[in-house]
Amino acid sequence: MDTDNNKNIFDQLNKECNEYSKAIFLESCVEVAKNGEQFGLTTEDCFPEVHCALGLPYYSIAVFGGVMSQMPQAFDLIDKSKEMGVGSMTCSGPKLAMYMVESGMIPKPNMIITGNQPCDAISALGDLVNSYKPWADVPKFYMSAPHDKSEESYVFYGKQMRAAAAFLEDILGRKLDMNKLKQISEEANKQCQLMLELQVLKSAVPTPIDWTWGRSATRIARWGSRVGSPVVTEWLERLVAATEQRVKEKKGIDGITEKIRFMWYDMVPTSSEKLFSRLANELGAVELMDYYNWGGPWTPIDTSSEEAMFTSFAKRYLKDTPMVKHAMGTVQSFTDDITRLYKELKCDAVVLGLNIGHKEQNAMYRVIEDICRERGIPIQMIGCDLWDERYMTGDQIFDKIQMFFEVSGLIK
Amino acid sequence: MKSGIKSEVYDKLAGIAGNVSNSEIENWQKQGGKIVGYFCPFIPEEIIIAGGFLPYKVRGTGSSDTSEADEYFDTKNCSFVRHCFNHALLGKFDFLDAMIVGTGCDHTRRIFDNWQVAPLKTKLVYLLDHPRTMGTEGMEETIISYYRAQLAKMKEYLENNFGVEITVPKLRNAIKLCNETRLFQKKLYELRKVENPPITAAEMASVLMAGASIPKEQYNEYLKTLLKDLSSVQGVKKDYQARLMIIGPAIEDPLFYSLFEENGGEIVIDDTCFGARYSMKSFIDEEAEDPLHAIAKYNVSDVPFCPKINGSHKNRIEFIDKMMKEYKVDGIIGQGYVACDPWGSSFGMLSAHMKDAGIPYLRLEREYISTETGQLSTRIQAFIETIGGRK
Numbered sequence: 189m190d191t192d193n194n195k196n197i198f199d200q201l202n203k204e205c206n207e208y209s210k211a212i213f214l215e216s217c218v219e220v221a222k223n224g225e226q227f228g229l230t231t232e233d234c235f236p237e238v239h240c241a242l243g244l245p246y247y248s249i250a251v252f253g254g255v256m257s258q259m260p261q262a263f264d265l266i267d268k269s270k271e272m273g274v275g276s277m278t279c280s281g282p283k284l285a286m287y288m289v290e291s292g293m294i295p296k297p298n299m300i301i302t303g304n305q306p307c308d309a310i311s312a313l314g315d316l317v318n319s320y321k322p323w324a325d326v327p328k329f330y331m332s333a334p335h336d337k338s339e340e341s342y343v344f345y346g347k348q349m350r351a352a353a354a355f356l357e358d359i360l361g362r363k364l365d366m367n368k369l370k371q372i373s374e375e376a377n378k379q380c381q382l383m384l385e386l387q388v389l390k391s392a393v394p395t396p397i398d399w400t401w402g403r404s405a406t407r408i409a410r411w412g413s414r415v416g417s418p419v420v421t422e423w424l425e426r427l428v429a430a431t432e433q434r435v436k437e438k439k440g441i442d443g444i445t446e447k448i449r450f451m452w453y454d455m456v457p458t459s460s461e462k463l464f465s466r467l468a469n470e471l472g473a474v475e476l477m478d479y480y481n482w483g484g485p486w487t488p489i490d491t492s493s494e495e496a497m498f499t500s501f502a503k504r505y506l507k508d509t510p511m512v513k514h515a516m517g518t519v520q521s522f523t524d525d526i527t528r529l530y531k532e533l534k535c536d537a538v539v540l541g542l543n544i545g546h547k548e549q550n551a552m553y554r555v556i557e558d559i560c561r562e563r564g565i566p567i568q569m570i571g572c573d574l575w576d577e578r579y580m581t582g583d584q585i586f587d588k589i590q591m592f593f594e595v596s597g598l599i600k
Numbered sequence: 601m602k603s604g605i606k607s608e609v610y611d612k613l614a615g616i617a618g619n620v621s622n623s624e625i626e627n628w629q630k631q632g633g634k635i636v637g638y639f640c641p642f643i644p645e646e647i648i649i650a651g652g653f654l655p656y657k658v659r660g661t662g663s664s665d666t667s668e669a670d671e672y673f674d675t676k677n678c679s680f681v682r683h684c685f686n687h688a689l690l691g692k693f694d695f696l697d698a699m700i701v702g703t704g705c706d707h708t709r710r711i712f713d714n715w716q717v718a719p720l721k722t723k724l725v726y727l728l729d730h731p732r733t734m735g736t737e738g739m740e741e742t743i744i745s746y747y748r749a750q751l752a753k754m755k756e757y758l759e760n761n762f763g764v765e766i767t768v769p770k771l772r773n774a775i776k777l778c779n780e781t782r783l784f785q786k787k788l789y790e791l792r793k794v795e796n797p798p799i800t801a802a803e804m805a806s807v808l809m810a811g812a813s814i815p816k817e818q819y820n821e822y823l824k825t826l827l828k829d830l831s832s833v834q835g836v837k838k839d840y841q842a843r844l845m846i847i848g849p850a851i852e853d854p855l856f857y858s859l860f861e862e863n864g865g866e867i868v869i870d871d872t873c874f875g876a877r878y879s880m881k882s883f884i885d886e887e888a889e890d891p892l893h894a895i896a897k898y899n900v901s902d903v904p905f906c907p908k909i910n911g912s913h914k915n916r917i918e919f920i921d922k923m924m925k926e927y928k929v930d931g932i933i934g935q936g937y938v939a940c941d942p943w944g945s946s947f948g949m950l951s952a953h954m955k956d957a958g959i960p961y962l963r964l965e966r967e968y969i970s971t972e973t974g975q976l977s978t979r980i981q982a983f984i985e986t987i988g989g990r991k
C-alpha cells in the first residue's frame with residue numbers, strides 16, 4: 189500500500205466516523221423528536237446492544253454534558269447552572285446537562301433510565317432528570333450499579349438490566365428479539381476484539397496513529413445506535429488493517445518525531461485537540477491512551493443464554509468500561525491498570541487529568557502517586573476541569589506537562 | 601442561645617456530644633467491650649449491636665484543621681470527610697476496633713482506600729456496598745435482596761474477625777433497642793412543635809449526636825429521663841421571627857445552629873442524616889422472620905430521603921412538605937458542604953420546588969466546621985428578616 193493510498197484510507201475512515209457518530213449530538217436528538225419517533229434518555233449507558241436490538245434511538249445525557257461542553261455557548265450554560273443552586277464544585281459536564289434539562293433545551297424523551305454510576309454528579313443528574321416537572325409523566329427506571337466486584341454483583345446488575353430492557357419493551361409495545369440481540373452481541377464482541385488489536389498496534393514504536401483514532405472507534409463501537417452493526421465492524425477492520433500497514437512500514441504519526449510516549453489517564457479535556465497536538469509537535473510527546481482510547485480487554489458477551497448475555501453486559505459495563513471501573517473500583521484496581529498499560533504501551537510517563545469533578549480520584553491521588561512511584565512510573569497530577577477550560581487552560585496544562593517531562597528527564 | 605433546660609441528663613449528653621471520646625466509651629473498653637466505627641446511617645448499627653459491639657458514629661467534633669488528612673484527600677474533597685480523617689490520623693479514633701465504610705458517596709468511599717494505607721491503629725476496615733436506588737416498581741425485592749446479601753457479608757466479617765456469633769434473636773433485640781431510640785427521639789422532636797420549644801435546635805443536635813457515641817441501652821435510659829425533665833419545662837419565650845426547617849447532610853457543629861438563633865430564627869425541624877431522617881420515619885420490623893431482610897428493607901424502601909439514593913427526590917419532598925405543615929415552618933434552609941455533589945444538585949431541585957410553592961428558601965454552601973461565620977450570618981439575617989417582613 190503506498191503512502192497516498194494509506195492517507196486516503198484514513199481520510200475516508202474519518203469522514204465515515206463523523207457521519208456515524210452524529211447520533212451522540214443534541215441535534216440528532218432534536219431531529220428524532222421532531223419526527224415524532226420514540227426515544228429514550230439515559231444516564232446509565234450500560235447496554236447499547238439492547239437499545240440497538242430494540243431499534244430505539246437513545247441519548248446518553250451523561251455523554252451530552254461532555255460533548256456539549258464543546259459548544260460555543262458552553263461557558264454561559266455552565267454559569268447559568270450555578271445560578272440554579274447546583275453545587276459550585278460539581279463536575280461541569282453534568283452541570284451543563286442539568287441546565288440544559290432545566291431550561292428545556294433537551295426534547296422530552298419517551299422513557300428514562302437513570303443510575304448511580306460512574307460518579308455522584310451523574311447520579312445527581314439522574315435525580316434531576318427524574319424530578320424535572322415537565323417530564324413527570326415520562327416512565328422511569330432506576331438502576332443501582334454495585335461497587336462489589338463479585339459474580340453475584342454482576343448477576344444482580346444483569347437482572348436489573350434485564351428488567352430495564354423489559355421496561356423499554358413495555359413502553360415500545362414490542363418484544364426484544366433475542367436472536368437479534370445475540371447477533372448484535374456477537375458483532376459487538378468482534379468490534380471489541382478489533383479495538384484491542386488496535387491498542388496492541390499502537391504499542392509499536394513509533395506509535396502508528398494519533399490518539400483521535402481510538403476515540404473515534406469508541407464513539408461508534410461503544411456509544412450510540414450503531415453498536416453491533418456490521419458497518420462498524422467493517423470500519424474497524426479497515427482501521428486495523430491500515431494501522432497494521434503503518435506498523436509494518438515502521439511509520440509513526442505523520443509529521444511527528446516521537447520522543448516521549450505518555451498516557452492521559454482520564455477522559456480527555458475540551459482543550460485536547462490543541463493540547464495534544466502542541467505536545468506532539470513541540471515536544472514529540474505522543475498521547476497513547478485515555479478513557480476514550482480504551483481498547484480493553486472487554487469481556488466477551490456470552491450469548492449462550494439470555495441470562496448469560498445480561499450478566500456479560502453487566503461485566504462489560506462495570507469491570508471493563510474505564511470510567512465506571514475506575515471510579516467505582518479500589519485504588520488497587522486503578523493503579524494496576526495504570527501499571528499494565530504503562531508497560532504494554534511502552535510509555536515513559538503517565539499524566540492524570542484529575543478532573544475537579546472526579547472526587548473519588550481526588551480522594552486517593554496521593555496513594556496513586558505513592559504506588560506509581562514505588563513501581564517506577566513517572567506520574568503527574570494535573571487537576572483541571574475537563575469541561576471548562578476557564579479553570580485551567582490548555583496552555584496551562586501544556587506548561588505543567590512540559591515541566592513534568594523536564595523534571596523526569598524526558599526532555600533533554 | 602440556651603433554652604434553659606435544667607436537666608443533669610442533658611448536661612451529660614451535651615458533654616458527650618462536645619467531645620470525640622467520652623467516659624462511657626472508656627468504661628465499655630475497660631470491661632473488654634469492642635467498638636466499631638461507621639460513617640453513615642446506611643451502615644446498620646443494629647448488626648453491630650447484635651455482635652455485642654458499641655457502634656460509634658465517626659465525627660469531626662473539635663477539629664479545626666485538615667492538614668494531616670490533606671496528605672490523602674485533596675482540598676476538593678468534602679470537608680466532613682477530611683475533618684473526620686484528620687481526627688483518625690491524629691489518633692482520636694484509636695479506640696475503634698474496626699471501621700465500616702459505606703459506598704454512599706465518592707468521598708466517604710475513599711476513606712476505605714486511605715484507611716488501609718494510612719498509619720492507623722485500627723487495622724480492620726470494611727467496605728459495605730449499599731444500593732443507591734429505592735428500585736423501580738417491581739424491582740424493590742431484587743434491590744433489597746442484594747443489600748441483604750451485602751449485610752450478611754458484613755455480619756460474617758464481624759463474626760470472623762472477632763469470634764462472635766450474630767444470631768437471629770440477637771439481631772431482633774438490637775432492632776428493638778434501636779427502634780426504642782427512634783421512638784424516644786421522635787417524642788423529643790414532637791416537643792419542638794410548640795411555639796416555645798423547651799429544647800433548642802443546637803441542644804437537640806447534641807442529644808442526637810451523643811446517641812451515636814454511647815451504648816444504646818444507656819442512651820435510651822437517658823432519653824427517657826430527658827423526656828421527663830422536659831415535659832415539665834416551659835420553653836424560654838423568645839421573640840423569634842421565623843420557624844425554620846434545615847435540610848442537608850449531618851450537621852455536627854453547634855456554632856452553626858447558633859447563627860440562626862442569634863439572628864432571630866428558630867430551627868424547629870430538620871431533614872438531616874442523624875436527625876429527623878433517622879428518627880422520624882418508621883421502625884424496623886422487630887418480629888421479622890429474617891431480621892437482615894427487615895433491616896435491608898427499612899434502608900432501601902422506608903428511609904431513603906438521602907439524595908445519594910437515585911429516585912428519592914419525590915420521597916424527600918413529600919417528607920419536607922409534611923414536616924413543614926406539622927412544624928409550622930416559615931422557611932427552608934438548604935445547607936450542604938462545598939464539593940458535595942449529591943446534596944449540591946438536590947438543593948438545585950429543592951430550590952425549584954420551593955420557588956413553585958412560594959416558600960422562602962435559603963441555600964448555604966459551607967464547610968463542615970464553621971470558621972468564617974461573618975458572611976453566613978449576614979445571609980441568614982437577611983433571609984430571616986425577609987420572612988419576618990412577610991408575616
Ligand code: SF4
Pocket residue numbers: 279280281282306307308309310455511515543545546547574
Ligand atoms: S466527574 Fe467524571 S465521571 Fe462524573 S460526570 Fe464528570 S467527567 Fe463524568
Ligand code: SF4
Pocket residue numbers: 678679680681705706707708849908937939940941942943
Ligand atoms: S456531605 Fe456530601 S460529600 Fe460529604 S460525605 Fe456527605 S454525601 Fe459525601
